[in-house]
Amino acid sequence: MKISFPYMGTSHIAISYLLSGLGHEVIYPPAPTKKTLSLGVQYAPEFACLPFKILLGTYLEAVEAGADSLVTSGGFGPCRAGYYGELHKRILHDLGYPVEMLVLEPPLRAPVDFYRRVSRLVRPQTSWSNFYRIFRIGWEKLRTLDNLEARLHELRPLTLSQKYLTAAYEQGLEGVRAAQTVDTVKVAGAEAIVEMGNVPLDMTRKPLRIGIIGEIYVVLEPFANHDIEKILGEMGCYIHRSIFLTNWTRDNTLIDGEKDVRASAVPYLNQLVGGHGQNSIGETVRYAENGYDGVIQLAPFTCIPEIVAKSIMPTISRDKGIPVLTLFLDEQTGRAGIETRLEAFLDLLRQKRMQQEAS
Amino acid sequence: MKGYLGIDVGSVSTNLVVIDEEGRVLVNLYLRTRGQPIKAVQDGMRHVEQELSGSDIEICGVGTTGSARTLTGVIVGADTVKNEITAHAVAASHLVPDVQTVLEIGGQDSKIILLRDGIVVDFAMNTVCAAGTGSFLDHQAARLNIAIEEFGTLALQSTGPVRIAGRCSVFAESDMIHKQQMGHTFPDIISGLCDALVRNYLNNVGKGKDILSPVVFQGGVAANAGIRAAFEKALGLKVIVPEYFSVMGAIGAAMLAKSAVREKQETLFRGFAISEMEYQASSFECQGCPNLCEIVNITVDDEVLARWGGRCGKWETLRKTG
Numbered sequence: 001m002k003i004s005f006p007y008m009g010t011s012h013i014a015i016s017y018l019l020s021g022l023g024h025e026v027i028y029p030p031a032p033t034k035k036t037l038s039l040g041v042q043y044a045p046e047f048a049c050l051p052f053k054i055l056l057g058t059y060l061e062a063v064e065a066g067a068d069s070l071v072t073s074g075g076f077g078p079c080r081a082g083y084y085g086e087l088h089k090r091i092l093h094d095l096g097y098p099v100e101m102l103v104l105e106p107p108l109r110a111p112v113d114f115y116r117r118v119s120r121l122v123r124p125q126t127s128w129s130n131f132y133r134i135f136r137i138g139w140e141k142l143r144t145l146d147n148l149e150a151r152l153h154e155l156r157p158l159t160l161s162q163k164y165l166t167a168a169y170e171q172g173l174e175g176v177r178a179a180q181t182v183d184t185v186k187v188a189g190a191e192a193i194v195e196m197g198n199v200p201l202d203m204t205r206k207p208l209r210i211g212i213i214g215e216i217y218v219v220l221e222p223f224a225n226h227d228i229e230k231i232l233g234e235m236g237c238y239i240h241r242s243i244f245l246t247n248w249t250r251d252n253t254l255i256d257g258e259k260d261v262r263a264s265a266v267p268y269l270n271q272l273v274g275g276h277g278q279n280s281i282g283e284t285v286r287y288a289e290n291g292y293d294g295v296i297q298l299a300p301f302t303c304i305p306e307i308v309a310k311s312i313m314p315t316i317s318r319d320k321g322i323p324v325l326t327l328f329l330d331e332q333t334g335r336a337g338i339e340t341r342l343e344a345f346l347d348l349l350r351q352k353r354m355q356q357e358a359s
Numbered sequence: 360m361k362g363y364l365g366i367d368v369g370s371v372s373t374n375l376v377v378i379d380e381e382g383r384v385l386v387n388l389y390l391r392t393r394g395q396p397i398k399a400v401q402d403g404m405r406h407v408e409q410e411l412s413g414s415d416i417e418i419c420g421v422g423t424t425g426s427a428r429t430l431t432g433v434i435v436g437a438d439t440v441k442n443e444i445t446a447h448a449v450a451a452s453h454l455v456p457d458v459q460t461v462l463e464i465g466g467q468d469s470k471i472i473l474l475r476d477g478i479v480v481d482f483a484m485n486t487v488c489a490a491g492t493g494s495f496l497d498h499q500a501a502r503l504n505i506a507i508e509e510f511g512t513l514a515l516q517s518t519g520p521v522r523i524a525g526r527c528s529v530f531a532e533s534d535m536i537h538k539q540q541m542g543h544t545f546p547d548i549i550s551g552l553c554d555a556l557v558r559n560y561l562n563n564v565g566k567g568k569d570i571l572s573p574v575v576f577q578g579g580v581a582a583n584a585g586i587r588a589a590f591e592k593a594l595g596l597k598v599i600v601p602e603y604f605s606v607m608g609a610i611g612a613a614m615l616a617k618s619a620v621r622e623k624q625e626t627l628f629r630g631f632a633i634s635e636m637e638y639q640a641s642s643f644e645c646q647g648c649p650n651l652c653e654i655v656n657i658t659v660d661d662e663v664l665a666r667w668g669g670r671c672g673k674w675e676t677l678r679k680t681g
Contacts, residue, residue: 348481
């Protein structure tokens with residue numbers, strides 16, 4: 001199988017390793033660009049959300065490059081993303097690409113289906129024991145990538161050289177990519193953490209602390225969110241992202257977790273509304289209780305779960321005293337609008353902090 | 360005497376004001392941007408220079424705001440470049456000190472700002488949709504062949520406003536056309552449109568916000584008496600339109616410049632001569648990756664003043680190469 005997969009943040013490093021380790025030829029998905037977006041917009045239903053369009057564009061670029069199979073994740077519940085794999089497949093078929101689509105549903109919800117689909121990926125080429133070995137290394141890579149990114153978010157507001165920090169981080173990514181065993185992945189990660197820590201820091205700064213919440217794809221993929229983490233980091237903010245792929249995969253695959261976040265949401269929203277809607281509520285409560293200065297909610301335009309969450313935000317803001325800025329993201333590639341809103345939001349947070357410190 | 364210049368370059372209008380040490384407005388100017396921000400700023404500077412000639416006012420600080428604030432900041436040599444939300448809030452709380460709510464509708468964007476005790480505590484701005492902003496009203500006035508200045512007063516003559524769909528300007532326009540073809544009068548249709556836009560504003564940017572009095576309504580659209588009346592009707596509150604409602608962003612920018620200069624004791628202002636310089640804005644598409652970023656160069660006499668527009672930052676770092 002010539003296989004490709006959705007591009008999301010840095011996860012491609014681990015996923016491509018996993019697939020090629022299983023003996024597949026990996027067609028590397030291109031990082032999304034304006035061209036990807038234009039392709040997606042051209043062939044997607046107009047009313048579909050931004051993640052659907054970017055993913056469709058990515059798939060079209062991948063099949064153009066020779067992919068005959070695509071692997072993606074599914075989902076349950078009211079969010080329409082659960083149906084996206086099927087719809088993508090039909091659109092690609094209609095366009096004359098007879099591509100095979102492997103949609104991996106959460107294993108706890110559909111164990112038999114999950115087993116059958118994973119078998120399709122594993123069995124023709126290799127053994128289950130090899131799968132286990134490769135999976136462990138891939139998983140370690142994914143975890144290390146997440147750790148490096150979390151560290152990057154901590155250091156950005158403090159560093160005296162964004163350039164060296166970025167270079168050290170990117171070198172770390174390269175190390176993780178090259179590593180071939182669980183141990184060497186760990187070593188590469190540890191070395192990168194040390195290297196990033198060597199960049200001079202100004203520890204006297206007291207960065208604003210902001211939690212990023214919202215729909216998973218636009219939170220994780222910088223192209224979809226205008227590099228919001230980088231912009232905020234360089235504006236001197238400490239960013240805590242609510243979603244990391246390993247948390248997410250861990251919670252949804254192995255144990256039916258996220259319980260704490262959902263429990264925090266219950267006083268405001270006591271049921272699932274699809275996607276990450278309930279999580280967004282719970283996470284906002286958690287950020288407020290942990291002394292964060294503010295929360296930024298990222299949502300694709302027309303995303304129902306996040307619209308539901310947004311309408312509850314004013315109540316949480318009032319109860320917990322935490323400002324929330326919601327950004328709806330769509331096709332626009334101009335960045336000025338986002339920057340204006342972020343600047344104003346940071347002004348608001350700074351004033352609030354000054355007022356608190358004065359009293 | 361010391362004066363501070365504030366410049367707000369928006370999608371539709373370019374506004375310049377000069378304030379004195381006490382924040383009194385000495386000069387105020389409202390020009391159309393007409394898609395040429397540099398030219399609009401240069402024209403504006405020429406006007407301001409004329410108005411100040413003969414007086415003893417010396418510009419001791421400059422602030423810019425609005426969607427072309429970065430570009431303008433480079434051209435005039437700004438001491439502060441600030442987003443329009445903060446600028447509007449600063450101006451509103453200066454002119455109406457106990458203000459709690461600012462409604463602002465400009466050419467392409469609309470925002471709501473909530474202040475408590477002079478501090479911004481919440482705001483919202485339209486993100487993916489510009490329905491119900493000044494340029495849509497401009498477009499409708501042009502379509503009906505009515506001067507935009509009379510558009511609002513016409514609404515006040517209505518005896519029974521018709522219902523117009525306000526959620527999207529395309530829907531609103533077709534609804535207006537349907538009603539017009541049924542024989543409804545201009546005042547009733549325009550009044551219905553004002554109601555619809557206010558309903559959409561309150562439901563979109565104003566959703567879930569505590570709109571408390573005093574409410575200040577500013578931005579170009581505040582000139583529209585029909586929208587003003589529709590706000591008062593929908594909110595059940597008195598809506599204050601400040602004297603300089605159309606140049607509030609510029610007033611805020613001037614005030615921010617005043618405090619920025621107080622801290623650093625000098626100004627970066629390049630002087631009124633900039634209105635006669637040849638600024639060139641050129642752009643090219645970077646071929647470095649498939650993002651094909653549109654990079655803008657701002658040059659004066661072949662010297663690159665600034666460059667922006669890329670995602671990766673490699674062009675921005677070449678700033679001031681000349």
